[in-house]
Amino acid sequence: MTVFTAGNISKRYINHQALDSVSIDVPEGSIFGLLGPNGAGKTTLIRIINRIIAPDTGTLLFRGDPMKRHDIHRIGYLPEERGLYKKMKVGEQALYLSQLKGLSKQDAIRRLRYWFEKFSLLEWWDRKVEELSKGMQQKVQFIVTIVHEPELLIFDEPFSGFDPINVNLLKDEILGLKEKGSTIIFSTHNMASVEELCDHIALINNSRKILDGKVKDIRNQYKANIYEISFNGFSGYLKDLFAPDDEVLSETTDEDLRVARVRLAEGKKANDMLNMMLPHAEIHSFHEVLPTMNDIFISKVNEKRGS
Numbered sequence: 354m355t356v357f358t359a360g361n362i363s364k365r366y367i368n369h370q371a372l373d374s375v376s377i378d379v380p381e382g383s384i385f386g387l388l389g390p391n392g393a394g395k396t397t398l399i400r401i402i403n404r405i406i407a408p409d410t411g412t413l414l415f416r417g418d419p420m421k422r423h424d425i426h427r428i429g430y431l432p433e434e435r436g437l438y439k440k441m442k443v444g445e446q447a448l449y450l451s452q453l454k455g456l457s458k459q460d461a462i463r464r465l466r467y468w469f470e471k472f473s474l475l476e477w478w479d480r481k482v483e484e485l486s487k488g489m490q491q492k493v494q495f496i497v498t499i500v501h502e503p504e505l506l507i508f509d510e511p512f513s514g515f516d517p518i519n520v521n522l523l524k525d526e527i528l529g530l531k532e533k534g535s536t537i538i539f540s541t542h543n544m545a546s547v548e549e550l551c552d553h554i555a556l557i558n559n560s561r562k563i564l565d566g567k568v569k570d571i572r573n574q575y576k577a578n579i580y581e582i583s584f585n586g587f588s589g590y591l592k593d594l595f596a597p598d599d600e601v602l603s604e605t606t607d608e609d610l611r612v613a614r615v616r617l618a619e620g621k622k623a624n625d626m627l628n629m630m631l632p633h634a635e636i637h638s639f640h641e642v643l644p645t646m647n648d649i650f651i652s653k654v655n656e657k658r659g660s
Contacts, residue, residue: 554646
C-alpha cells in the first residue's frame with residue numbers, strides 16, 4: 354500500500370523553477386530516499402509535503418485521499434535547518450512541542466522520558482538548550498520529531514553535524530522505526546547511507562525527477578558486466594587469458610594473492626570468465642561488482658548536465 358503520493362508537483366519562484374512535474378509514491382513500511390544535488394528541489398518538495406508552502410500545480414494524497422490540513426499531525430518532520438529556543442529548558446521545550454503534536458501532557462512526559470533516557474539526555478531535562486552541544490540538540494529534535502509516533506516521518510539530512518558514533522546510533526533508530534512499521538522519507542547527500550537504509554529512491558536534478566525505483570533494481574539496471582576475482586598460481590599477464598574485447602580494469606597483489614577487476618564484453622557471462630581462468634589459476638573468490646549509488650548518482654547528474 355502507498356502511504357503518500359505526490360503527483361506532477363510543480364513550483365516556480367520569480368526567476369527559478371524549483372520543481373517541474375515531479376511525482377513520487379512512498380510505499381508503506383519503507384525508507385524512501387529523496388536524492389539530488391544542492392538546489393535540485395528536494396527541500397521544496399519536502400516543504401510542500403509538510404504544507405509549509407503550496408505547489409503551483411499537482412496533487413498530494415495521503416493513503417489515497419487528497420491531503421488535508423489536519424493530516425500534518427500524521428507526519429513527523431526533522432528539517433535540515435535546526436531550531437530550538439535556546440533560553441528554554443530542554444524538557445519544557447520538548448514537552449511543549451510534543452503537546453503541539455496532539456499528545457496529552459501525561460503521554461508526552463512518559464514518551465519523552467523513555468527517549469531521553471535512551472539517548473542519555475535525561476540529566477539535561479532541566480538545563481537550558483544553549484547548554485547542550487550541537488549533537489545533543491539534534492538528538493532532542495529527533496526525539497520531538499518521532500515522539501507522537503506519526504504514520505510518515507521525513508528526515509532532511511538527519512546526520513548533518515553528527516560524529517560517526519552518533520550517526521550509527523541514529524541509523525539504528527531509523528531502522529528500528531522501520532521495523533515497527535514507520536514509513537520514512539529520507540533526504541540526504543550521503544550515498545553510503547542510501548545503500549544502508551533505503552528501499553526505494555527518487556533522484557531529482559534541476560527540478561525534475563530523473564530516476565526512481567527500488568535500490569536493488571537500480572543497481573542491477575546499471576551494472577556493467579564487471580567481475581572481481583582473487584586467485585594465485587598464475588604469474589603471467591592476465592590479459593593474455595581473455596579475449597581482445599574483454600578489459601582488465603585493475604589488478605593488485607596482496608602477498609601471493611592477485612586480485613583483478615575485469616569487464617567482460619557484451620553478451621559474456623560469469624561462467625565464461627571462470628572457464629577462462631580455471632585451467633590456469635586457483636580461484637579463491639569471485640563476485641560481480643555492482644555500481645554503488647554514488648556511482649549512479651554522479652553518472653546520472655553528469656549525463657543530464659551534458660544533455
